[in-house]
Amino acid sequence: MIRYFIVLINVILVSCSGSLNKNSSVRNHTHTQEYILKSVNFEELTSVFLRNNDTLYVINFWATWCKPCVEELPDFMHIQAKYEFTNPFKLILVSLDRPSAFESTLVPLLKKHGITADVYLLDDITRMNEWIPAIDTTWSGAIPATVLFKNKQKLEFHEQQLTKETLQSIISQYL
Amino acid sequence: MKTLGIILMSSVVLLGACQGNCKQNSSSKCGDETKKTETTCADKKNDTLKSAQLGDVAPDFSLKNVDETMVSFSNYPEAKGFIVIFSCNHCPYVIAYEDRMIALHTKYAPLGYPVIAINPNDPEVSKGDSFEDMKQRAQEKNFPFVYLFDEGQQIYPKYGATRTPHVFIVNKEKSGNIIRYIGTIDDNYENPDAVTKKYVENALDSLLAGKEISESKTVAIGCTIKTK
Numbered sequence: 001m002i003r004y005f006i007v008l009i010n011v012i013l014v015s016c017s018g019s020l021n022k023n024s025s026v027r028n029h030t031h032t033q034e035y036i037l038k039s040v041n042f043e044e045l046t047s048v049f050l051r052n053n054d055t056l057y058v059i060n061f062w063a064t065w066c067k068p069c070v071e072e073l074p075d076f077m078h079i080q081a082k083y084e085f086t087n088p089f090k091l092i093l094v095s096l097d098r099p100s101a102f103e104s105t106l107v108p109l110l111k112k113h114g115i116t117a118d119v120y121l122l123d124d125i126t127r128m129n130e131w132i133p134a135i136d137t138t139w140s141g142a143i144p145a146t147v148l149f150k151n152k153q154k155l156e157f158h159e160q161q162l163t164k165e166t167l168q169s170i171i172s173q174y175l
Numbered sequence: 176m177k178t179l180g181i182i183l184m185s186s187v188v189l190l191g192a193c194q195g196n197c198k199q200n201s202s203s204k205c206g207d208e209t210k211k212t213e214t215t216c217a218d219k220k221n222d223t224l225k226s227a228q229l230g231d232v233a234p235d236f237s238l239k240n241v242d243e244t245m246v247s248f249s250n251y252p253e254a255k256g257f258i259v260i261f262s263c264n265h266c267p268y269v270i271a272y273e274d275r276m277i278a279l280h281t282k283y284a285p286l287g288y289p290v291i292a293i294n295p296n297d298p299e300v301s302k303g304d305s306f307e308d309m310k311q312r313a314q315e316k317n318f319p320f321v322y323l324f325d326e327g328q329q330i331y332p333k334y335g336a337t338r339t340p341h342v343f344i345v346n347k348e349k350s351g352n353i354i355r356y357i358g359t360i361d362d363n364y365e366n367p368d369a370v371t372k373k374y375v376e377n378a379l380d381s382l383l384a385g386k387e388i389s390e391s392k393t394v395a396i397g398c399t400i401k402t403k
Binding site for chain 2: 061063065066068096098099100125126127128129132133139140141142143144159
């Protein structure tokens with residue numbers, strides 16, 4: 001009995017210390033799926049979705065203080081729930097919050113809204129004028145904005161708030 | 176049992192038809208039509224109103240300042256041009272730049288280029304961006320520049336402003352007030368001490384020296400302009 005208890009305590013301690021590191025994976029408790037939560041620069045971000053693997057990547061640019069961005073997050077969650085386990089699909093949420101606000105603002109908001117998806121804080125402020133046009137030359141920099149990639153090809157770019165209906169009709173063309 | 180089957184079949188057919196309709200309509204849709212706060216329609220290709228480009232004449236206006244007077248370009252007969260900044264109270268990117276906006280005006284107004292800040296947001300949709308809120312912010316921060324309210328939101332679409340802050344440097348030339356720079360203030364909203372490219376200052380220095388502006392268009396992340 002005591003042995004069981006010791007093992008249990010150790011397991012809890014190990015998993016807790018894992019989640020305290022901001023660059024580690026966050027274990028979501030409702031699925032067995034692990035989600036990523038970390039700061040990256042632009043090259044690290046693009047390496048995540050520029051892949052030849054037949055996966056449809058839906059990349060949403062947002063920030064915690066951007067009201068329409070936060071409003072549309074549940075719609076993205078709905079779409080993820082629909083496609084995540086049954087299709088080659090990956091939702092990527094790219095936060096444009098201040099890097100210094102990672103722990104104080106980003107993490108609490110994700111918890112508060114029950115956001116379970118891969119979240120990357122794009123910490124590459126000084127090169128905005130380079131990576132914004134690299135994502136799309138028509139992008140003025142306003143958020144929210146969503147871009148779709150598959151096999152290193154950009155399929156669509158939308159500089160606007162999207163509903164789950166619109167998302168679905170966009171995504172279903174490519175799955 | 177038969178009735179249930181028919182109901183089920185009809186539902187499937189109806190759902191299928193709806194799906195088809197949604198698909199067709201999505202391309203002309205501009206965001207959500209129901210209850211959500213909406214961003215501006217960013218598909219400028221479909222806009223019948225052409226937004227201003229570099230080299231165009233800057234759209235004139237007559238807008239109310241926080242001191243209740245009306246302001247237009249003609250209020251500045253001695254100016255060589257203007258630093259028009261679409262700005263607001265609530266956006267964190269603007270707030271990060273407020274001190275730098277004050278510094279720009281302090282440095283360049285005496286040289287002939289005053290800052291003209293314009294709030295393009297609809298206060299019904301954007302809490303904290305009402306005229307009263309603007310007055311308060313101008314007082315708190317002691318803005319040395321005018322802070323105008325784009326009542327009816329008629330002016331910002333003519334410029335093609337899509338976010339706050341969004342800077343348009345206007346230069347008085349023979350053919351009129353010409354837009355010579357569109358974009359952001361510098362390359363680091365978060366840390367003024369880590370700025371390496373002062374886009375607006377460089378553009379203004381070029382204009383003052385009668386030289387070509389090397390970087391006349393830049394982009395940065397900003398808050399969408401709030402409209403119904």
